Amino acid sequence: MIPVNEPLLDGNEKIYLNQCIETGWISSDGAFVERFEQAMAQYVGRKHAIAVANGSAALDVTAAALELGPDDEVIIPTHTIISCASAIVRTGAKLRLVDSRADTWNMDVAKIEEAITSHTRAIMAVHTFGLPVDMMPVLDLARKHGLTVIEDAAQAIGQTYEGRQCGSFGEISCFSFYANKHIATGEGGMILCDDDALAARARSLRNLCFKPERRFVHEELGWNYRMSNLQAAVGLAQFEKLDAHVARKRELGRRYESLLRGVRGIELAPVACAYADNIYWVFGLVLDESVPIDADEARAMLAEAGVSARPFFWPMHEQPVFMKQGLFEGERYPVAERMSRRGFYLPSGLALTEAQQDQSVAAVRNMLATFL
Numbered sequence: 001m002i003p004v005n006e007p008l009l010d011g012n013e014k015i016y017l018n019q020c021i022e023t024g025w026i027s028s029d030g031a032f033v034e035r036f037e038q039a040m041a042q043y044v045g046r047k048h049a050i051a052v053a054n055g056s057a058a059l060d061v062t063a064a065a066l067e068l069g070p071d072d073e074v075i076i077p078t079h080t081i082i083s084c085a086s087a088i089v090r091t092g093a094k095l096r097l098v099d100s101r102a103d104t105w106n107m108d109v110a111k112i113e114e115a116i117t118s119h120t121r122a123i124m125a126v127h128t129f130g131l132p133v134d135m136m137p138v139l140d141l142a143r144k145h146g147l148t149v150i151e152d153a154a155q156a157i158g159q160t161y162e163g164r165q166c167g168s169f170g171e172i173s174c175f176s177f178y179a180n181k182h183i184a185t186g187e188g189g190m191i192l193c194d195d196d197a198l199a200a201r202a203r204s205l206r207n208l209c210f211k212p213e214r215r216f217v218h219e220e221l222g223w224n225y226r227m228s229n230l231q232a233a234v235g236l237a238q239f240e241k242l243d244a245h246v247a248r249k250r251e252l253g254r255r256y257e258s259l260l261r262g263v264r265g266i267e268l269a270p271v272a273c274a275y276a277d278n279i280y281w282v283f284g285l286v287l288d289e290s291v292p293i294d295a296d297e298a299r300a301m302l303a304e305a306g307v308s309a310r311p312f313f314w315p316m317h318e319q320p321v322f323m324k325q326g327l328f329e330g331e332r333y334p335v336a337e338r339m340s341r342r343g344f345y346l347p348s349g350l351a352l353t354e355a356q357q358d359q360s361v362a363a364v365r366n367m368l369a370t371f372l
Contacts (some may be wrong), residue, residue, distance in 0.1 A: 002306060002308055002356045004346075005282075006350070006351040006352065012240060016233035017230060017234065020032065020233050030232065033227055035232070037050065037190070040239065044165045044173070045165055046193060047194040047199070048195075048196070049191070050206060051188070051190050052188070052190065052226070053227055053231075054178070054188065055178060055188075055189040055223075056083040056087070056189070057189055058189035059083050060223065060225070061202050061223070061225060062087065063088055063093070064091065064200070064205050065202045066170070072094070072121040074094075074096065074120070074121060074122045075096045075120060076098070077097070078099060078100075078349040079313050079315055079316075079336035081144045081313055085316045086094055089322075090261075095328075097331065098111045099335045104194070104269065104270070105128050105129050106132070107126065108335070109133065109137040121147065121148060122150055125152065127154075130159075130281045139169060148171045149327075151173035153174065153175055155176075155181070157175060157280075159280065160243070160276060161275055162275045165293075167192055171198070172195075173192045176236075177231070180282075183235055183242060186234070187232045190227075195304050207222060209221060253278060256283045257271055257283075259357070263365060264289055264371050265287060265291045265371070266364070266368065267285065267286040267288055284346075286338070295344040305362075305363035305366065306348045309344045310344060311340070311343070311344050312343035315333060315340055
């Protein structure tokens with residue numbers, strides 16, 4: 001079975017991990033944490049970087065650092081991972097959802113303004129699958145209405161928007177270093193921002209809100225969301241190869257695109273749009289209406305051919321956990337609904353071989369030939 005993702009760990013990972021073990025610094029106090037933070041901040045063009053245990057932790061800390069509460073609303077795409085929504089919901093704030101664009105698979109920025117109310121505090125822009133959100137209209141709306149921009153760049157490490165690094169646009173941005181990311185630490189995440197006070201608050205929240213002058217005295221509740229020195233050691237080694245990883249992802253994506261271009265029954269994301277080249281974090285496709293099965297059935301057929309495939313996100317307005325709370329009743333977002341039912345992505349890891357790509361493409365073609 002070809003795995004949907006296999007990381008590439010062929011740099012200094014073993015050397016740096018051995019240094020952690022030899023020195024005994026395996027906790028969050030080790031030197032690799034600060035080195036990794038500094039490397040990411042400089043690369044993205046930010047003043048501050050705060051390493052955390054995972055990408056969901058980055059979102060939780062961000063929502064708390066911004067002091068969102070029950071009187072606030074945050075606009076997010078409905079087509080995203082639930083971590084984006086849960087971080088907001090846990091603060092008591094309300095979600096306002098926006099549909100996606102069918103061509104870029106990102107939030108439709110033309111629909112954001114109609115979702116803004118007098119209670120709106122922030123817009124969360126989530127870069128999805130390989131192309132970034134069109135950030136200039138988002139920033140314009142934020143300035144016009146006095147809103148904060150939260151940028152989720154978990155899938156866009158190394159991606160740019162009009163030549164500028166993703167993660168450098170909002171007041172605060174979040175990254176993930178899960179095993180399928182361009183920088184993979186197994187688990188891990190990071191918060192980046194330029195505001196000194198916001199950074200200090202995020203650092204406190206990730207570290208149980210210890211008071212500097214008296215460690216075990218707490219005026220508010222935080223989390224133990226610290227990144228370990230072991231994670232950071234792997235992260236720094238991965239960071240050193242980031243440019244090569246991005247180039248490899250684009251090479252894999254464009255090869256898939258050339259092999260599947262023009263195949264009946266599927267829609268592919270564009271190689272490029274007006275403001276960015278596709279970084280191909282994953283290689284996704286959407287079944288068109290001529291194919292009489294959905295994504296789950298297609299993935300089952302691919303699995304029989306030895307190819308793992310992963311579904312697209314399930315929309316927030318159709319999540320059972322939110323429906324039980326009476327949220328989003330009667331709301332419809334047709335593009336996201338279609339993507340969730342008919343979209344999936346093929347094996348896309350950095351360690352993928354051409355032979356595995358060829359097998360994956362053949363499986364897709366054979367699956368479609370059954371119906372077309």
